[in-house]
Amino acid sequence: MGEYLERVKRVLAELEADDMGALVREALDAGEEAADLLGAMGEAMVEVGRRFEEGEYFLADLVLAGEEMKEGIAALEPFLAAGDRGAKGTVVLCTVKGDIHDIGKNLVGTMLASAGFNVVDLGVDVAPEKVVDAVKANSAQAVGLSVLLTTMVGSVGEVVESLKGAGLRDSLKIAVGGACVTDEVVERYGADAMGRDAVEAVRIFSGWMA
Amino acid sequence: MSDKHKRVLDALELREPDRVPVMDLMNEFSTSNAILGKKSNPLGRLLQDERTSRIMDRLLALPGSARLTDRELERFTHLGAAAAVRMDYDAAWLSCFPVLRFRDSRVMNDIFGRLCDVSVDAAGNLANPIYREGLIKTPADWDAWPKRDIFRLPEKVNRVFHEVQAEFGDRLFIFAFANYGLFENTWQPMGFERFAVAARKEKGFLRRVIRFYADLHCMLMEAVADAGVPGFVHTDDLAYKSGPMLSPRLIEELFGDHYRRITETAHGLGLKIIMHSCGNTTSLLENFVSWGFDALHPLEPTAGVDLASVKREVGDRVCLIGNLDITHILVDATREEVFDAVRQAIRAAGEGGGFILAPDHSHPDISVERLRWMVEAAHEYGTYPLRLQPEVAGESRG
Structure with a gap:
């Protein structure tokens, strides 16, 4: 049985999966537990992240691994118990109002989910009040804001102000990412951290919610 | 040959000109309008207004509405050239891009298969569309995609640049x-998630698309050279904030020979060719040089590109263009900060020639006043032989 766990982990980490969904279903049929398979995929994504940070893998490799991971999770979904996912905490993610770029945001979502976070992805072009509502509804501990367009970077400040206005800011961490984000943007709009890529984002949220 | 042409050519051919040339990307209606003291174009306002947008929805659905869009985009090329001349730039990146097709007042696609949101800037100008997703996911989608407008593109480009070169080229x-560029036109019409999978598993499909666009690029360069235009920009964002989007090995495998064919075609036609790639391109510099590009832009400082290091690494083999920041310096910086940024850039890359000062991109919020300071500072600090030794560090302008 354990050989399937190793195989799932290896093909995902080596970017060699032909059909991750089929492999996961085969593993389930062979008697592997869904939670164990999810754990194996999570370990593989940690390895993918490590290779990315060391310069062996690139953005397209992270995205490919993320797509494979999503296929695997879809196959596992009917067999997962409520407590199998999201144990590390809840992060609300979105691309801010006025911007619709989502590659980075989607990748952060996949990486966070594979690292054990519950991810509430609000999509793109999201108004500040929707972020506030989602934080309340999901008792989120952190928010991740993505912005690519230089002209829309002010939307980050609007979200921060809305969270302050709702009395949520003090109990919440906010990370920002995207092409136009700099340390100055983080400081100017009152966020807590900037992630340059999805792997760094996972490290930031893990540091806050360990 | 005019002084400006000689200045730019000297820089491109890695000689010291009389002074560091200055250029800009004339990619925004708002910037060009502001330079020329013109009002915003009516199309943007009509699309934005709730009442007129409903009328536009009906108009844009009519056959022949594409001609309206094409005319507006062709006007854009002339507008940019006039604005660049008014700014006394030595060179300009001029876009001729009649490729957008409105679906309604909110959504458009381009002729290559990108679905985009219509974008209107704060002044009511039509702005660069905002990419939403790709429409060509499979080989069958690619086969079925209507390509007639793509085949017509070189003719339109040739006509517009004939006009612009005749009026402004001197x-x-x-x-x-x-x-x-090849990379963008391959991944964006299918979406990056789909591309990332195809790059590993469906290389045959990707190679068909890449070859098609390499052929198109060569024909576009024929059209541009026939119009008498001396330069061409291959804009292809291969990197993002922290590095290449795809492994350099895979970029070389899929795209390398096509880039070489494009630069060889350019040079055979007497064109100088710039590679524009946003993001941190530091690990791709040798690739760019080996592919044969004459110049690299934008060398983006906010993505961590260090201009002095790039100069040391490849500055003796390729001209560098950039790298003035457009997140702060050319938006809301003080005059002193703009002068300091120009001086630092010239000090980092100007020695021995091979450097053209330019913003690292364009967007509607760039300040025309700060662009004028950029030109002024380039004239002050960019005269060869350069006098930017360490003793002037800390010098400031009020």
Whole structure:
């Protein structure tokens, strides 16, 4: 049985999966537990992240691994118990109002989910009040804001102000990412951290919610 | 040959000109309108207004509405050239891009298969569309995609640049931009998630698309050269904030030979060709040089590109263009900060020639006043032989 766990982990980490969904279903049929398979995929994504940070893998490799991971999770979904996912905490993610770029945001979502976070992805072009509502509804501990367009970077400040206005800011961490984000943007709009890529984002949220 | 042409050519051919040339990307209606003191274009306002947008929805659905869009985008090329001349730039990146097709007042696609949101800037100008997703996911989608407008593109580009070169070509070294680069035109019409999978598992499909666009690029360069334009921009964002989007090995495998064919074609036609790639391109510099590009832009400082290091690494083999920041310096910086940034850039890359000062991108919020300071500072600090030794560090302008 354990050989399937190793195989799932290896093909995902080596970017060699032909059909991750089929492999996961085969593993389930062979008697592997869904939670164990999810754990194996999570370990593989940690390895993918490590290779990315060391310069062996690139953005397209992270995205490919993320797509494979999503296929695997879809196959596992009917067999997962409520407590199998999201144990590390809840992060609300979105691309801010006025911007619709989502590659980075989607990748952060996949990486966070594979690292054990519950991810509430609000999509793109999201108004500040929707972020506030989602934080309340999901008792989120952190928010991740993505912005690519230089002209829309002010939307980050609007979200921060809305969270302050709702009395949520003090109990919440906010990370920002995207092409136009700099340390100055983080400081100017009152966020807590900037992630340059999805792997760094996972490290930031893990540091806050360990 | 005009002084400006000689200045730019000297820089491109890695000689010291009389002074560091200055260029800009004339990619925003708002910036060009502001430079020329013109009002915003009516199309943007009509699309934005709730009442008129409903009328536009009906108009844009009519056959022949594409001609309206094409005319507006062709006007854009002339507007940019006039604005660049008014700014006394030595060179300009001019876009001729009649490739957008409105679906309604909110959504458009381009002729290559990108679905985009219509974008209107704060002044009511039509702005660069905002990419939403790709429409060509499979080989069958690619086969079925209507390509007639793509085949017509070189003719339109040739006509517009004939006009622009005739009117402005003696006062401006023109770099023509007429299509997205190979990498962008491969992944964006299918979406990056789909592309990332195809790059590993469906290389045959990708190679068909890449070859098609390499052929198109060569024909576009024929069209531009026939118009007498001296330069061409291959704009292809291969990197993002922290590095290449795809492994350099895979970029070379899929795209390398096509880039070489494009630069060889350019040089055979007498064109100088710029590679524009946003993001941290530091690990791709040797690739760019080996592919044969004459110049690299934008060398983006906010993505961590260090201009002095790039100069040391490849500055003796390729001209560098950039790298003035457009997140702060050319938006809301003080005059002193703009002068300091120009001086630092010239000090980092100007020695021995091979450097053209330019913003690292364009967007509607760039300040025309700060662009004028950029030109002023370049004239002050960029005269060869350069006098930017360490003893002037800390010098400031009020």
